[in-house]
Amino acid sequence: MFNLLKIQLHKIRHYPIFWGIVAIFLLTFAGGNYAIFRMFEEILSQPNVKMATMMTGIKISIFDFPIIWNNLAWLAGFYQMILAVIIIIDISNEFSFKTMRQNMIDGLDRRDFVVSKFWLIFLLSAAFTVMLTGYILVMGQIFTEAEAGVSPWQGIEFMLPFFIQCIGYLSFAMLITVLVKKAGLSLIIVFAYSFIENVVAMAYKGKHFGKEEDITLWTDFLPLQLQNNPIPPAFFRMPNFGPGNNKEDESISSLQDLFVGLDWGDLGLSLLTCGVFVGLAYYVLMRRDA
Amino acid sequence: MDSQSSHSEPNIQKFATSSTQPLVLKINQLTKRYGKLTAVNRLNLEVKRGSIYGILGPNGSGKTTTLGMLLGVLNSDEGSFRWFGEAPDKQQRKRIGAILETPNFYPYLNAERNLKIIADIKGAPHSRIDIVLKRVGLLERKQDRFKTYSLGMKQRLAIAAALLNEPEVLVLDEPTNGLDPQGIAEIRQLIKSIAEEGVTILLASHLLDEVEKVCTDVAVLKFGKLLFAGKVDQISGDKESTLIELKADDNEALKSALSDFPAIRGVNSNGHLVEIIIDGTTDGKAINQFLFEKGIVLSHLNLKSMSLEQNFLELTSN
Structure with missing residues (x-):
């Protein structure tokens, strides 16, 4: 088990392209978040900004505890696409260098191969989750007003669906790469599919926005949405935000009212989706000649 | 053969245990189809311990396909095979050193790091890396990336990788393909010296000359069918x-x-x-x-x- 991790680490540790993508990922994450940070700083510095001001007079932003946890978990989901590039390149390399075949000749079986790739997925997801947790704790401290009296740890459980979503998305990238074998084509399919699925899902959600928010739509059962569902961004519920703006919701009078806890049923479905992606990748490899 | 765990074990021991299990490989009615084409057709073969067994056939005769099945890379459609008298699994492949078609390594890694991966897969100690690199004459180049190697060096590195776990069987697929005459001579010399240590060798080739010069036994394939199997001198003699x-x-x-x-x-x-x-x-x-x-x-x-x-x-x- 750990030997498979060791083998996988040997493969990427001295691979310049791996470190290149990691650098791009970190730069994009830092740059993207800085842009959002500046945007909200600007907004919050102006008095009586409708979008960020509660009716009660408390200014809130997407960076306030506890809603920062699911807000940023939702936003950070987009950066998973960069990590998917690592998975796609690493696995397609094994096909184009014929090294998966050689690994099997040398004594791995197809299950070992999938496990070693899952280790990489697990490590990248864990690293990203830890990084995001630290980032959220810092940002939350900066933005949340002390008098709000919210524990910074409330909502940290949203890191769990984020971690599972990351594993799921990278497993999806693994499945597509195992199916098509070529790096370029896998990249196009993974990105195009992610884009189309999210646009369709958002379009359907938008139609029902502000009316029947809790309705279950068929788009909720699309593979990537199943992993998105446990992380509903709280800013969609913020007054005067999103497509249903100018809605004056009397029931929301504090930060706590915006916060909705984790739906464990949704989390279970998300976990199941990961299992299906990994299982299918294994099934495809089993059936096929290496 | 159950004493493969010891890496410093002298080769003489391999001979000693060989008498208890004379057959290294037994193939029974092995068949592989690609759609309508039958690449390997009900193949039966027996390889005795200590032999240098040539699989001879023109291109497309099913040599690589046969080796692919024996090495767990290709799924067979019918038939079976047994390595060391056991049903095939990954543990046996760790007792075999094999090269199929081309030398396959991570081009961005140097020779040493490539061999570390293989040593970890096979469960061989990293101390073997320098030993096998020296054996094939690549010790001085071990810090160079695989992609900078010439074809002959790549082929030798593949043999070094195959030797990492002191294999009982070495499977080589067209090992001299594309090499210059000097490279060919080096590889053949290497194969012979490995065989002298008691390692059983299975060598696929389309070159008669190679099989005649290197092998003790030969199987001739054509369109995936076995035409002849026997001693090399049997086929090369004028008795028939x-x-x-x-x-x-x-x-x-x-x-x-x-x-x-x-x-x-x-x-x-x-x-x-x-x-x-x-x-x-x-x-x-x-x-x-x-x-x-x-x-x-x-x-x-x-x-x-x-x-x-x-x-x-x-x-x-x-």
């Missing part, structure tokens, strides 16, 4: 058939007259000569007399023993 060169004033008349000659297997024009193949051995007198009675006087008669190459072409032609 004789090639005779003939010439007369009228070669066409000579050819038609020959069709009545008993035990004739084939008639072929080769320049100004007529070549015939006779089953069994014969002497020149019988054929000379036969033709003289048909009114043909020979100006040339030469009995040639059948070489492996001719036998090979004979076996594999339509």
